Amino acid sequence: MFQLDPVLRRDSILVGSLSLCELRLINDAQFPWFILVPRRNNITEIYQxxxxxxxxxxxxxxxxxxxxxxAFTATKLNVAALGNQVSQLHLHHVVRYDTDACWPGPIWGKFAAVPYTDKKLAEILQKVQVLLSDDLQLPGDDVDLYY
Amino acid sequence: MFQLDPVLRRDSILVGSLSLCELRLINDAQFPWFILVPRRNNITEIYQxxxxxxxxxxxxxxxxxxxxxxAFTATKLNVAALGNQVSQLHLHHVVRYDTDACWPGPIWGKFAAVPYTDKKLAEILQKVQVLLSDDLQLPGDDVDLYY
Incomplete structure:
Protein backbone atom coordinates (compact mmCIF):
# COMPACT_ATOMS: atom_id res chain seq x y z
CA MET A 1 0.00 0.00 0.00
CA PHE A 2 1.15 3.50 -0.84
CA GLN A 3 2.73 5.34 2.08
CA LEU A 4 2.70 9.12 2.05
CA ASP A 5 5.58 10.85 3.81
CA PRO A 6 4.33 12.26 7.15
CA VAL A 7 5.82 15.71 6.49
CA LEU A 8 4.03 15.96 3.16
CA ARG A 9 0.84 14.83 4.87
CA ARG A 10 1.24 17.44 7.60
CA ASP A 11 2.00 20.32 5.23
CA SER A 12 -0.62 19.68 2.56
CA ILE A 13 -4.26 18.83 1.97
CA LEU A 14 -5.54 16.15 -0.40
CA VAL A 15 -7.33 17.69 -3.38
CA GLY A 16 -7.98 14.37 -5.10
CA SER A 17 -6.40 11.51 -7.01
CA LEU A 18 -5.28 11.43 -10.61
CA SER A 19 -4.43 8.17 -12.35
CA LEU A 20 -0.87 8.07 -11.01
CA CYS A 21 -0.59 10.87 -8.48
CA GLU A 22 -2.14 12.33 -5.41
CA LEU A 23 -2.84 16.00 -6.03
CA ARG A 24 -2.28 17.96 -2.83
CA LEU A 25 -2.45 21.65 -1.92
CA ILE A 26 0.38 23.03 0.21
CA ASN A 27 -1.22 24.77 3.18
CA ASP A 28 0.37 28.15 2.52
CA ALA A 29 -1.97 30.91 1.42
CA GLN A 30 0.91 33.05 0.12
CA PHE A 31 1.06 31.09 -3.15
CA PRO A 32 -1.29 28.78 -5.06
CA TRP A 33 1.05 25.85 -4.56
CA PHE A 34 0.28 22.22 -5.37
CA ILE A 35 2.25 18.98 -5.41
CA LEU A 36 1.83 15.81 -7.41
CA VAL A 37 2.91 12.71 -5.49
CA PRO A 38 3.11 9.51 -7.55
CA ARG A 39 1.52 6.63 -5.60
CA ARG A 40 4.70 4.59 -5.76
CA ASN A 41 6.78 3.68 -2.74
CA ASN A 42 10.55 4.09 -2.44
CA ILE A 43 10.94 6.53 -5.33
CA THR A 44 12.99 9.68 -4.85
CA GLU A 45 13.86 10.69 -8.42
CA ILE A 46 11.70 10.90 -11.55
CA TYR A 47 14.09 8.66 -13.47
CA GLN A 48 13.39 5.82 -11.05
CA ALA A 71 -7.29 29.58 -13.71
CA PHE A 72 -4.97 31.75 -11.64
CA THR A 73 -3.74 34.00 -14.49
CA ALA A 74 -0.17 33.19 -13.55
CA THR A 75 2.86 35.13 -14.68
CA LYS A 76 4.76 31.83 -14.64
CA LEU A 77 4.49 28.30 -13.37
CA ASN A 78 7.38 26.90 -11.33
CA VAL A 79 7.51 23.12 -11.75
CA ALA A 80 10.15 21.34 -9.71
CA ALA A 81 11.25 18.03 -8.21
CA LEU A 82 13.63 19.03 -5.42
CA GLY A 83 13.30 16.65 -2.47
CA ASN A 84 16.13 18.01 -0.38
CA GLN A 85 13.95 18.08 2.72
CA VAL A 86 11.49 15.27 1.95
CA SER A 87 12.97 12.66 -0.31
CA GLN A 88 9.71 10.99 -1.39
CA LEU A 89 9.19 12.07 -5.00
CA HIS A 90 6.82 15.02 -5.23
CA LEU A 91 6.55 17.51 -8.07
CA HIS A 92 5.88 21.10 -7.07
CA HIS A 93 3.58 23.28 -9.19
CA VAL A 94 3.66 26.85 -7.95
CA VAL A 95 1.68 29.70 -9.46
CA ARG A 96 3.97 32.72 -9.57
CA TYR A 97 3.15 36.38 -10.08
CA ASP A 98 5.62 39.12 -10.83
CA THR A 99 4.09 40.87 -7.83
CA ASP A 100 4.51 38.02 -5.30
CA ALA A 101 6.76 38.32 -2.26
CA CYS A 102 9.54 36.10 -3.63
CA TRP A 103 9.55 37.14 -7.29
CA PRO A 104 11.76 36.49 -9.20
CA GLY A 105 13.47 34.18 -6.71
CA PRO A 106 12.32 30.70 -5.76
CA ILE A 107 9.74 30.32 -2.98
CA TRP A 108 11.21 27.34 -1.13
CA GLY A 109 12.63 28.03 2.30
CA LYS A 110 11.97 31.75 2.08
CA PHE A 111 8.98 32.47 4.32
CA ALA A 112 7.14 30.49 6.97
CA ALA A 113 3.86 29.08 5.68
CA VAL A 114 0.68 31.09 6.28
CA PRO A 115 -2.13 28.54 6.65
CA TYR A 116 -5.37 29.07 4.74
CA THR A 117 -8.47 30.22 6.56
CA ASP A 118 -11.27 27.64 6.38
CA LYS A 119 -13.13 29.83 3.89
CA LYS A 120 -10.15 30.37 1.57
CA LEU A 121 -9.24 26.71 1.77
CA ALA A 122 -12.71 25.61 0.75
CA GLU A 123 -12.67 28.09 -2.13
CA ILE A 124 -9.37 27.02 -3.64
CA LEU A 125 -10.10 23.30 -3.21
CA GLN A 126 -13.47 23.62 -4.90
CA LYS A 127 -12.04 25.76 -7.69
CA VAL A 128 -9.39 23.20 -8.62
CA GLN A 129 -11.65 20.18 -8.06
CA VAL A 130 -14.19 21.63 -10.49
CA LEU A 131 -11.57 22.49 -13.11
CA LEU A 132 -10.06 19.00 -12.99
CA SER A 133 -13.33 17.12 -12.49
CA ASP A 134 -12.88 15.06 -15.67
CA ASP A 135 -9.66 13.53 -14.36
CA LEU A 136 -9.76 13.85 -10.59
CA GLN A 137 -11.19 11.37 -8.14
CA LEU A 138 -12.29 13.29 -5.08
CA PRO A 139 -11.29 12.19 -1.58
CA GLY A 140 -13.70 9.60 -0.27
CA ASP A 141 -14.20 7.39 2.74
CA ASP A 142 -11.33 5.13 1.71
CA VAL A 143 -8.92 7.99 2.30
CA ASP A 144 -8.78 6.97 5.93
CA LEU A 145 -6.99 3.84 4.87
CA TYR A 146 -3.75 5.71 4.52
CA TYR A 147 -4.30 9.32 5.62
CA MET B 1 15.89 28.75 -36.77
CA PHE B 2 16.16 28.12 -33.05
CA GLN B 3 17.03 31.22 -31.05
CA LEU B 4 18.73 30.76 -27.70
CA ASP B 5 18.02 33.41 -25.09
CA PRO B 6 21.10 35.69 -24.76
CA VAL B 7 21.19 35.39 -20.97
CA LEU B 8 21.22 31.59 -21.14
CA ARG B 9 23.96 31.84 -23.76
CA ARG B 10 26.01 34.18 -21.56
CA ASP B 11 25.64 32.09 -18.41
CA SER B 12 26.23 28.62 -19.83
CA ILE B 13 28.42 26.56 -22.12
CA LEU B 14 27.19 24.17 -24.79
CA VAL B 15 27.95 20.55 -23.88
CA GLY B 16 26.22 19.10 -26.92
CA SER B 17 22.88 18.40 -28.55
CA LEU B 18 20.38 15.70 -27.72
CA SER B 19 17.51 14.87 -30.04
CA LEU B 20 15.28 17.66 -28.71
CA CYS B 21 17.43 19.74 -26.39
CA GLU B 22 20.64 21.62 -26.12
CA LEU B 23 22.55 20.37 -23.10
CA ARG B 24 24.38 23.27 -21.47
CA LEU B 25 26.56 23.61 -18.37
CA ILE B 26 25.91 26.61 -16.14
CA ASN B 27 29.23 28.35 -15.63
CA ASP B 28 29.20 28.11 -11.85
CA ALA B 29 31.76 25.80 -10.30
CA GLN B 30 29.90 25.70 -6.98
CA PHE B 31 27.47 23.06 -8.28
CA PRO B 32 27.43 20.57 -11.15
CA TRP B 33 24.53 22.37 -12.79
CA PHE B 34 23.16 21.69 -16.26
CA ILE B 35 20.17 22.87 -18.27
CA LEU B 36 18.21 21.24 -21.05
CA VAL B 37 16.84 23.76 -23.55
CA PRO B 38 14.35 22.36 -26.08
CA ARG B 39 15.16 23.69 -29.54
CA ARG B 40 11.71 25.19 -29.95
CA ASN B 41 11.01 28.89 -30.17
CA ASN B 42 8.39 30.79 -28.19
CA ILE B 43 7.88 28.13 -25.51
CA THR B 44 7.92 29.13 -21.86
CA GLU B 45 6.09 26.22 -20.16
CA ILE B 46 6.50 22.46 -20.57
CA TYR B 47 2.79 22.05 -21.28
CA GLN B 48 3.14 24.21 -24.41
CA ALA B 71 28.63 10.12 -12.09
CA PHE B 72 28.71 12.78 -9.37
CA THR B 73 27.49 10.56 -6.52
CA ALA B 74 24.76 13.06 -5.76
CA THR B 75 22.78 13.18 -2.57
CA LYS B 76 19.84 14.42 -4.66
CA LEU B 77 19.04 15.79 -8.07
CA ASN B 78 17.07 19.05 -8.27
CA VAL B 79 15.10 19.13 -11.53
CA ALA B 80 13.16 22.31 -12.19
CA ALA B 81 11.50 24.47 -14.81
CA LEU B 82 11.32 27.92 -13.20
CA GLY B 83 11.83 30.63 -15.81
CA ASN B 84 11.14 33.62 -13.58
CA GLN B 85 14.24 35.41 -14.84
CA VAL B 86 14.58 33.91 -18.32
CA SER B 87 11.25 32.85 -19.74
CA GLN B 88 12.59 30.60 -22.54
CA LEU B 89 11.88 27.05 -21.39
CA HIS B 90 14.93 25.48 -19.79
CA LEU B 91 14.98 22.57 -17.37
CA HIS B 92 17.55 22.78 -14.58
CA HIS B 93 19.37 19.64 -13.41
CA VAL B 94 21.45 20.40 -10.35
CA VAL B 95 23.59 17.87 -8.51
CA ARG B 96 23.09 18.50 -4.81
CA TYR B 97 25.12 17.29 -1.86
CA ASP B 98 24.10 17.42 1.77
CA THR B 99 27.41 19.23 2.27
CA ASP B 100 26.91 21.96 -0.34
CA ALA B 101 26.64 25.65 0.56
CA CYS B 102 22.88 25.89 -0.02
CA TRP B 103 21.71 22.53 1.31
CA PRO B 104 18.85 21.87 1.95
CA GLY B 105 17.60 25.09 0.37
CA PRO B 106 17.38 25.79 -3.36
CA ILE B 107 20.43 27.17 -5.16
CA TRP B 108 18.79 29.78 -7.37
CA GLY B 109 19.51 33.41 -6.53
CA LYS B 110 21.59 32.52 -3.49
CA PHE B 111 25.22 33.09 -4.42
CA ALA B 112 26.94 34.83 -7.31
CA ALA B 113 28.31 32.38 -9.86
CA VAL B 114 31.94 31.29 -9.53
CA PRO B 115 33.15 30.63 -13.08
CA TYR B 116 35.07 27.43 -13.81
CA THR B 117 38.80 27.56 -14.37
CA ASP B 118 39.76 26.42 -17.86
CA LYS B 119 41.07 23.15 -16.45
CA LYS B 120 37.97 22.36 -14.40
CA LEU B 121 35.71 23.33 -17.27
CA ALA B 122 37.49 21.00 -19.67
CA GLU B 123 37.29 18.18 -17.11
CA ILE B 124 33.57 18.42 -16.45
CA LEU B 125 32.68 18.89 -20.12
CA GLN B 126 34.69 15.85 -21.11
CA LYS B 127 33.30 13.77 -18.28
CA VAL B 128 29.69 14.39 -19.29
CA GLN B 129 30.36 14.21 -23.03
CA VAL B 130 31.90 10.76 -22.59
CA LEU B 131 29.09 9.51 -20.36
CA LEU B 132 26.42 10.66 -22.82
CA SER B 133 28.36 9.85 -25.98
CA ASP B 134 25.68 7.44 -27.26
CA ASP B 135 23.07 10.19 -27.36
CA LEU B 136 24.95 13.47 -27.54
CA GLN B 137 26.06 15.27 -30.67
CA LEU B 138 29.12 17.30 -29.78
CA PRO B 139 29.40 20.97 -30.70
CA GLY B 140 30.74 21.34 -34.24
CA ASP B 141 31.50 24.07 -36.74
CA ASP B 142 27.80 24.67 -37.37
CA VAL B 143 27.45 25.94 -33.81
CA ASP B 144 28.48 29.37 -35.04
CA LEU B 145 25.24 29.55 -36.95
CA TYR B 146 23.38 30.50 -33.85
CA TYR B 147 25.82 30.86 -30.98
Whole structure:
Protein backbone atom coordinates (compact mmCIF):
# COMPACT_ATOMS: atom_id res chain seq x y z
CA MET A 1 0.00 0.00 0.00
CA PHE A 2 1.15 3.50 -0.84
CA GLN A 3 2.73 5.34 2.08
CA LEU A 4 2.70 9.12 2.05
CA ASP A 5 5.58 10.85 3.81
CA PRO A 6 4.33 12.26 7.15
CA VAL A 7 5.82 15.71 6.49
CA LEU A 8 4.03 15.96 3.16
CA ARG A 9 0.84 14.83 4.87
CA ARG A 10 1.24 17.44 7.60
CA ASP A 11 2.00 20.32 5.23
CA SER A 12 -0.62 19.68 2.56
CA ILE A 13 -4.26 18.83 1.97
CA LEU A 14 -5.54 16.15 -0.40
CA VAL A 15 -7.33 17.69 -3.38
CA GLY A 16 -7.98 14.37 -5.10
CA SER A 17 -6.40 11.51 -7.01
CA LEU A 18 -5.28 11.43 -10.61
CA SER A 19 -4.43 8.17 -12.35
CA LEU A 20 -0.87 8.07 -11.01
CA CYS A 21 -0.59 10.87 -8.48
CA GLU A 22 -2.14 12.33 -5.41
CA LEU A 23 -2.84 16.00 -6.03
CA ARG A 24 -2.28 17.96 -2.83
CA LEU A 25 -2.45 21.65 -1.92
CA ILE A 26 0.38 23.03 0.21
CA ASN A 27 -1.22 24.77 3.18
CA ASP A 28 0.37 28.15 2.52
CA ALA A 29 -1.97 30.91 1.42
CA GLN A 30 0.91 33.05 0.12
CA PHE A 31 1.06 31.09 -3.15
CA PRO A 32 -1.29 28.78 -5.06
CA TRP A 33 1.05 25.85 -4.56
CA PHE A 34 0.28 22.22 -5.37
CA ILE A 35 2.25 18.98 -5.41
CA LEU A 36 1.83 15.81 -7.41
CA VAL A 37 2.91 12.71 -5.49
CA PRO A 38 3.11 9.51 -7.55
CA ARG A 39 1.52 6.63 -5.60
CA ARG A 40 4.70 4.59 -5.76
CA ASN A 41 6.78 3.68 -2.74
CA ASN A 42 10.55 4.09 -2.44
CA ILE A 43 10.94 6.53 -5.33
CA THR A 44 12.99 9.68 -4.85
CA GLU A 45 13.86 10.69 -8.42
CA ILE A 46 11.70 10.90 -11.55
CA TYR A 47 14.09 8.66 -13.47
CA GLN A 48 13.39 5.82 -11.05
CA UNK A 49 9.83 5.58 -12.34
CA UNK A 50 8.94 3.00 -14.97
CA UNK A 51 8.57 4.42 -18.47
CA UNK A 52 4.76 4.30 -18.39
CA UNK A 53 4.74 6.12 -15.05
CA UNK A 54 7.13 8.75 -16.40
CA UNK A 55 4.77 9.43 -19.28
CA UNK A 56 1.76 9.54 -16.99
CA UNK A 57 3.54 11.95 -14.65
CA UNK A 58 4.33 14.20 -17.61
CA UNK A 59 0.68 14.11 -18.69
CA UNK A 60 -0.63 14.87 -15.21
CA UNK A 61 1.93 17.62 -14.68
CA UNK A 62 1.03 19.31 -17.96
CA UNK A 63 -2.70 19.03 -17.25
CA UNK A 64 -2.23 20.57 -13.83
CA UNK A 65 0.18 23.28 -14.98
CA UNK A 66 -2.01 24.46 -17.84
CA UNK A 67 -5.10 24.41 -15.63
CA UNK A 68 -3.39 26.43 -12.90
CA UNK A 69 -1.78 28.85 -15.34
CA UNK A 70 -5.15 29.71 -16.86
CA ALA A 71 -7.29 29.58 -13.71
CA PHE A 72 -4.97 31.75 -11.64
CA THR A 73 -3.74 34.00 -14.49
CA ALA A 74 -0.17 33.19 -13.55
CA THR A 75 2.86 35.13 -14.68
CA LYS A 76 4.76 31.83 -14.64
CA LEU A 77 4.49 28.30 -13.37
CA ASN A 78 7.38 26.90 -11.33
CA VAL A 79 7.51 23.12 -11.75
CA ALA A 80 10.15 21.34 -9.71
CA ALA A 81 11.25 18.03 -8.21
CA LEU A 82 13.63 19.03 -5.42
CA GLY A 83 13.30 16.65 -2.47
CA ASN A 84 16.13 18.01 -0.38
CA GLN A 85 13.95 18.08 2.72
CA VAL A 86 11.49 15.27 1.95
CA SER A 87 12.97 12.66 -0.31
CA GLN A 88 9.71 10.99 -1.39
CA LEU A 89 9.19 12.07 -5.00
CA HIS A 90 6.82 15.02 -5.23
CA LEU A 91 6.55 17.51 -8.07
CA HIS A 92 5.88 21.10 -7.07
CA HIS A 93 3.58 23.28 -9.19
CA VAL A 94 3.66 26.85 -7.95
CA VAL A 95 1.68 29.70 -9.46
CA ARG A 96 3.97 32.72 -9.57
CA TYR A 97 3.15 36.38 -10.08
CA ASP A 98 5.62 39.12 -10.83
CA THR A 99 4.09 40.87 -7.83
CA ASP A 100 4.51 38.02 -5.30
CA ALA A 101 6.76 38.32 -2.26
CA CYS A 102 9.54 36.10 -3.63
CA TRP A 103 9.55 37.14 -7.29
CA PRO A 104 11.76 36.49 -9.20
CA GLY A 105 13.47 34.18 -6.71
CA PRO A 106 12.32 30.70 -5.76
CA ILE A 107 9.74 30.32 -2.98
CA TRP A 108 11.21 27.34 -1.13
CA GLY A 109 12.63 28.03 2.30
CA LYS A 110 11.97 31.75 2.08
CA PHE A 111 8.98 32.47 4.32
CA ALA A 112 7.14 30.49 6.97
CA ALA A 113 3.86 29.08 5.68
CA VAL A 114 0.68 31.09 6.28
CA PRO A 115 -2.13 28.54 6.65
CA TYR A 116 -5.37 29.07 4.74
CA THR A 117 -8.47 30.22 6.56
CA ASP A 118 -11.27 27.64 6.38
CA LYS A 119 -13.13 29.83 3.89
CA LYS A 120 -10.15 30.37 1.57
CA LEU A 121 -9.24 26.71 1.77
CA ALA A 122 -12.71 25.61 0.75
CA GLU A 123 -12.67 28.09 -2.13
CA ILE A 124 -9.37 27.02 -3.64
CA LEU A 125 -10.10 23.30 -3.21
CA GLN A 126 -13.47 23.62 -4.90
CA LYS A 127 -12.04 25.76 -7.69
CA VAL A 128 -9.39 23.20 -8.62
CA GLN A 129 -11.65 20.18 -8.06
CA VAL A 130 -14.19 21.63 -10.49
CA LEU A 131 -11.57 22.49 -13.11
CA LEU A 132 -10.06 19.00 -12.99
CA SER A 133 -13.33 17.12 -12.49
CA ASP A 134 -12.88 15.06 -15.67
CA ASP A 135 -9.66 13.53 -14.36
CA LEU A 136 -9.76 13.85 -10.59
CA GLN A 137 -11.19 11.37 -8.14
CA LEU A 138 -12.29 13.29 -5.08
CA PRO A 139 -11.29 12.19 -1.58
CA GLY A 140 -13.70 9.60 -0.27
CA ASP A 141 -14.20 7.39 2.74
CA ASP A 142 -11.33 5.13 1.71
CA VAL A 143 -8.92 7.99 2.30
CA ASP A 144 -8.78 6.97 5.93
CA LEU A 145 -6.99 3.84 4.87
CA TYR A 146 -3.75 5.71 4.52
CA TYR A 147 -4.30 9.32 5.62
CA MET B 1 15.89 28.75 -36.77
CA PHE B 2 16.16 28.12 -33.05
CA GLN B 3 17.03 31.22 -31.05
CA LEU B 4 18.73 30.76 -27.70
CA ASP B 5 18.02 33.41 -25.09
CA PRO B 6 21.10 35.69 -24.76
CA VAL B 7 21.19 35.39 -20.97
CA LEU B 8 21.22 31.59 -21.14
CA ARG B 9 23.96 31.84 -23.76
CA ARG B 10 26.01 34.18 -21.56
CA ASP B 11 25.64 32.09 -18.41
CA SER B 12 26.23 28.62 -19.83
CA ILE B 13 28.42 26.56 -22.12
CA LEU B 14 27.19 24.17 -24.79
CA VAL B 15 27.95 20.55 -23.88
CA GLY B 16 26.22 19.10 -26.92
CA SER B 17 22.88 18.40 -28.55
CA LEU B 18 20.38 15.70 -27.72
CA SER B 19 17.51 14.87 -30.04
CA LEU B 20 15.28 17.66 -28.71
CA CYS B 21 17.43 19.74 -26.39
CA GLU B 22 20.64 21.62 -26.12
CA LEU B 23 22.55 20.37 -23.10
CA ARG B 24 24.38 23.27 -21.47
CA LEU B 25 26.56 23.61 -18.37
CA ILE B 26 25.91 26.61 -16.14
CA ASN B 27 29.23 28.35 -15.63
CA ASP B 28 29.20 28.11 -11.85
CA ALA B 29 31.76 25.80 -10.30
CA GLN B 30 29.90 25.70 -6.98
CA PHE B 31 27.47 23.06 -8.28
CA PRO B 32 27.43 20.57 -11.15
CA TRP B 33 24.53 22.37 -12.79
CA PHE B 34 23.16 21.69 -16.26
CA ILE B 35 20.17 22.87 -18.27
CA LEU B 36 18.21 21.24 -21.05
CA VAL B 37 16.84 23.76 -23.55
CA PRO B 38 14.35 22.36 -26.08
CA ARG B 39 15.16 23.69 -29.54
CA ARG B 40 11.71 25.19 -29.95
CA ASN B 41 11.01 28.89 -30.17
CA ASN B 42 8.39 30.79 -28.19
CA ILE B 43 7.88 28.13 -25.51
CA THR B 44 7.92 29.13 -21.86
CA GLU B 45 6.09 26.22 -20.16
CA ILE B 46 6.50 22.46 -20.57
CA TYR B 47 2.79 22.05 -21.28
CA GLN B 48 3.14 24.21 -24.41
CA UNK B 49 5.25 21.49 -26.04
CA UNK B 50 3.62 19.04 -28.43
CA UNK B 51 3.01 15.61 -26.95
CA UNK B 52 5.96 13.99 -28.73
CA UNK B 53 8.26 16.77 -27.51
CA UNK B 54 6.97 16.35 -23.96
CA UNK B 55 7.84 12.68 -24.07
CA UNK B 56 11.25 13.36 -25.56
CA UNK B 57 11.95 15.98 -22.89
CA UNK B 58 11.03 13.45 -20.20
CA UNK B 59 13.36 10.87 -21.78
CA UNK B 60 16.27 13.31 -22.08
CA UNK B 61 15.72 14.63 -18.56
CA UNK B 62 15.72 11.13 -17.08
CA UNK B 63 18.82 10.13 -19.05
CA UNK B 64 20.64 13.23 -17.86
CA UNK B 65 19.45 12.98 -14.26
CA UNK B 66 20.42 9.34 -13.86
CA UNK B 67 23.79 9.94 -15.51
CA UNK B 68 24.55 12.91 -13.27
CA UNK B 69 23.29 11.19 -10.13
CA UNK B 70 25.63 8.27 -10.67
CA ALA B 71 28.63 10.12 -12.09
CA PHE B 72 28.71 12.78 -9.37
CA THR B 73 27.49 10.56 -6.52
CA ALA B 74 24.76 13.06 -5.76
CA THR B 75 22.78 13.18 -2.57
CA LYS B 76 19.84 14.42 -4.66
CA LEU B 77 19.04 15.79 -8.07
CA ASN B 78 17.07 19.05 -8.27
CA VAL B 79 15.10 19.13 -11.53
CA ALA B 80 13.16 22.31 -12.19
CA ALA B 81 11.50 24.47 -14.81
CA LEU B 82 11.32 27.92 -13.20
CA GLY B 83 11.83 30.63 -15.81
CA ASN B 84 11.14 33.62 -13.58
CA GLN B 85 14.24 35.41 -14.84
CA VAL B 86 14.58 33.91 -18.32
CA SER B 87 11.25 32.85 -19.74
CA GLN B 88 12.59 30.60 -22.54
CA LEU B 89 11.88 27.05 -21.39
CA HIS B 90 14.93 25.48 -19.79
CA LEU B 91 14.98 22.57 -17.37
CA HIS B 92 17.55 22.78 -14.58
CA HIS B 93 19.37 19.64 -13.41
CA VAL B 94 21.45 20.40 -10.35
CA VAL B 95 23.59 17.87 -8.51
CA ARG B 96 23.09 18.50 -4.81
CA TYR B 97 25.12 17.29 -1.86
CA ASP B 98 24.10 17.42 1.77
CA THR B 99 27.41 19.23 2.27
CA ASP B 100 26.91 21.96 -0.34
CA ALA B 101 26.64 25.65 0.56
CA CYS B 102 22.88 25.89 -0.02
CA TRP B 103 21.71 22.53 1.31
CA PRO B 104 18.85 21.87 1.95
CA GLY B 105 17.60 25.09 0.37
CA PRO B 106 17.38 25.79 -3.36
CA ILE B 107 20.43 27.17 -5.16
CA TRP B 108 18.79 29.78 -7.37
CA GLY B 109 19.51 33.41 -6.53
CA LYS B 110 21.59 32.52 -3.49
CA PHE B 111 25.22 33.09 -4.42
CA ALA B 112 26.94 34.83 -7.31
CA ALA B 113 28.31 32.38 -9.86
CA VAL B 114 31.94 31.29 -9.53
CA PRO B 115 33.15 30.63 -13.08
CA TYR B 116 35.07 27.43 -13.81
CA THR B 117 38.80 27.56 -14.37
CA ASP B 118 39.76 26.42 -17.86
CA LYS B 119 41.07 23.15 -16.45
CA LYS B 120 37.97 22.36 -14.40
CA LEU B 121 35.71 23.33 -17.27
CA ALA B 122 37.49 21.00 -19.67
CA GLU B 123 37.29 18.18 -17.11
CA ILE B 124 33.57 18.42 -16.45
CA LEU B 125 32.68 18.89 -20.12
CA GLN B 126 34.69 15.85 -21.11
CA LYS B 127 33.30 13.77 -18.28
CA VAL B 128 29.69 14.39 -19.29
CA GLN B 129 30.36 14.21 -23.03
CA VAL B 130 31.90 10.76 -22.59
CA LEU B 131 29.09 9.51 -20.36
CA LEU B 132 26.42 10.66 -22.82
CA SER B 133 28.36 9.85 -25.98
CA ASP B 134 25.68 7.44 -27.26
CA ASP B 135 23.07 10.19 -27.36
CA LEU B 136 24.95 13.47 -27.54
CA GLN B 137 26.06 15.27 -30.67
CA LEU B 138 29.12 17.30 -29.78
CA PRO B 139 29.40 20.97 -30.70
CA GLY B 140 30.74 21.34 -34.24
CA ASP B 141 31.50 24.07 -36.74
CA ASP B 142 27.80 24.67 -37.37
CA VAL B 143 27.45 25.94 -33.81
CA ASP B 144 28.48 29.37 -35.04
CA LEU B 145 25.24 29.55 -36.95
CA TYR B 146 23.38 30.50 -33.85
CA TYR B 147 25.82 30.86 -30.98
Missing amino acids: LLDEDRQQLMAESCLLAETLHD | LLDEDRQQLMAESCLLAETLHD
